[in-house]
Amino acid sequence: MNHSSYLKLFLAGSLIVSPLLPLQAQAEGSTEEPPVVETVDVTAPLAPVVSTPLHTSKSLVIEGEAGTTALIGINSKVYTRVVTEAGTAQFNMSPQSVGKRISVSLRDAAGNVSETTEVVVAVDPAARPATPKIGTVNNSARQIVVTGTPGAKVTLQVGAASYTARYDAKGVYRRATVALPIGTVIRATTVDAKGATSVTRSTKVIKDGVAPARPRVAQSVTTTSTSITGTAEAYATVYAQIGTKLYKAPVMSTGKFAIKIPKQKRGQAISLYAIDGAGNKGGTLKLGVQHALYNKFYRFPGPVTVHREVLDSYGEFRYAETFAPVFYGSPSKASMQFFLNIESEDGFLEMDTLRLKVGSKSYKVNLDQDDIEYIEYEDGTVAEYVEFKPDAKLVQFVKANVRPENRIVVTVEGSEDVIEWPLYAAEKRAFMESLSFVGY
16 A cells, blocks of 8 residues: 555545644643733833932932832932832932033833933022122233132133133132233133032223323432332333433332332432333322432431431330431431430439440540430330530541441440440441431
């Protein structure tokens, strides 16, 4: 029998009598339940809605599918919060800097993750730093001054140039600059530690129409001076007109200047004035060249002229015992007197005589009792002093013997006591230069 033909007939009959069943079909009469086919969730949640955080915000509100887990990415870390049945989640945080990026996505129970929502921390308008102030800037100014929050960052824009710095402890920022054209726009903004920016302050460079004040000299020009020093408007130029010659020097940012000049004769006239960067010329200061020792003396109302080694700038004696020249009126031989002063806590000396000793040489002066003055102070200190016109012999003795290398001893005798002291080197200079000043 042809088995292959028989197999074909058998199969054909089977197909006619009993159609083919699916592979999952169970044998006839089976009592087992058919298998359950599970459905896999592959649908991701919708991207969350996130509130825009401000630089003062302490929380973040997230809206999305209930039951999902919010994944919050901030500062290189990921935090999780569960979205409630109401469809919201709250993430508490410390205030973040302006410009900080925060990413949020949702993950459901099946592990499906939504698209990411990214928010950027913005400035809270109610918590901006105070608007800075810009000082007036004219076309001869060499400095821009901005005041704002102490220690905060400041951005300054001058025309097309930009600068970033910090205010000092007093809230001041100074920027040196070249003279700027009229109309140049200047802008300043303050930025705090969180990156919040203030309202920008703007101004423009204006025309300088104010002339500088007259220069002031630090000390008089003398026959030995090789420069004129003093103060004037910062960044201006100071000119000194001496005869037909003109000398000049720039004024530093500190307001100080120094003009180099050759030595001049006594009495030479000098005109001093300043011109600022805008071309404004200030008033003129008239000077006259003085004696070489002119600056060694103080001038007090009266007028009284005394060597600086004798009195300080307040008119107080430098030493408790003083013997020195003094001028009443314009310094001259005729106006010079000698001044003797003693201050003590032991009562009045009631002085009678003055004696100067240089080695074995001495000179005695009898003091007129009617010329002696007495003062008693509240603290118990007493002062006794006298002024007298020196005779020619005393002047000659002082001129011949008062030298830096000589030891000069002053002795004052009184009815109550005797006081003796040596002249200090400074007091010797006072004698020598006072006499030289008036031509001795």
